[in-house]
Amino acid sequence: MIALLTGQLAYRSPEQIIIDVAGVGYRLQIPLSTFYTLPEEGQVKLQVYTHVKEDAINLFGFASTTEKDLFTLLISVSGVGPKLAMTTLSHIPSRDLALALCEGDIPRLVAIPGIGKKSAERLILELQDKAKAYAISAEITATTGTPSKHEDFHRDALSALINLGYKETLARRALMNLPLAPDSPLEDILKAALQVLLK
Numbered sequence: 001m002i003a004l005l006t007g008q009l010a011y012r013s014p015e016q017i018i019i020d021v022a023g024v025g026y027r028l029q030i031p032l033s034t035f036y037t038l039p040e041e042g043q044v045k046l047q048v049y050t051h052v053k054e055d056a057i058n059l060f061g062f063a064s065t066t067e068k069d070l071f072t073l074l075i076s077v078s079g080v081g082p083k084l085a086m087t088t089l090s091h092i093p094s095r096d097l098a099l100a101l102c103e104g105d106i107p108r109l110v111a112i113p114g115i116g117k118k119s120a121e122r123l124i125l126e127l128q129d130k131a132k133a134y135a136i137s138a139e140i141t142a143t144t145g146t147p148s149k150h151e152d153f154h155r156d157a158l159s160a161l162i163n164l165g166y167k168e169t170l171a172r173r174a175l176m177n178l179p180l181a182p183d184s185p186l187e188d189i190l191k192a193a194l195q196v197l198l199k
Contacts, residue, residue, distance in 0.1 A: 002026070002059060006045040012038055017061065019044060028061030029082075031071075031089035037063040051075075051082055058082065066094050066134055077126050084114050094134070101131035132158070132168065157189045166197060 005028070007021035014035050018025045028046065038044060046061035047068040060082060062068040067089060074085035088097065091112045100108040101124055109120035161171035174196040178189065 001050045002048045003050070004045070005048050005059075005061070007043065009038065009041055009044045012040075017044075019046070019061075026059060028059045029086060030061045031067065031086050032091075033067065033089055033093065034061060034063040060086065062089075064094070066098075070094055070097060070131075070134060073127050073130055074123070077123055079119065079122070087114050088112050098131045098134035101127050102129075104128065132172075156186055157193060160190055161193060161197070170197065 005019050005021055005026055007019040007026075009017060010020040010025055011018040012035070014032055016027055016029050017035075017038065018027050028048065030046075034046070046063065047065055049060040049062070049068055049071055051058045051060060060068075060071060062071065071082075071085050071089060074080050074088060075082055092100070092108070096108070099105070104124050106117060106120045106124070109115055109123060110117055115123070157175060158168070158171055161174070162168055166174075171193070174193045175189070178192045178196070
């Protein structure tokens with residue numbers, strides 16, 4: 001299964017690209033959010049989801065691991081296929097999607113083409129808890145500039161605070177407001193968050 005591709009950009013459009021890897025061209029379907037991050041030419045590196053069907057193997061490319069993970073979550077829901085998942089990621093930023101799912105924001109979800117009220121309710125029901133980790137990581141990244149390689153620290157910190165008995169909303173708010181450096185270790189994140197919560 002192909003999970004990552006690095007190569008020369010041979011072709012690009014808002015819906016798909018072709019990456020030349022050692023003379024072999026791989027066609028990847030992409031969301032608009034990924035398209036906007038691509039250069040006009042040169043080398044690119046994309047996260048890849050390989051979707052295998054009886055009659056075809058399709059590759060879906062993403063600029064970030066979070067986009068790929070959210071795509072995987074979406075297609076895990078009954079009635080949501082790759083096409084709708086790509087449409088969703090093309091019409092709402094990953095951060096906003098994760099927040100909409102964990103906050104149960106039905107109006108935000110039904111504004112996406114192809115998603116009605118029942119579909120939105122099903123997405124929230126099945127993905128609300130799973131999306132919380134991505135929502136907190138996205139909010140902290142947007143607030144502090146924390147790069148994606150540190151997202152696991154923030155997910156672990158949120159889980160630890162909840163296990164200590166703090167409500168998820170309070171723990172998330174405390175983590176969002178921490179003035180931390182991008183390379184802050186998990187221990188420092190927890191100590192700073194506890195200082196905020198104990199005030």
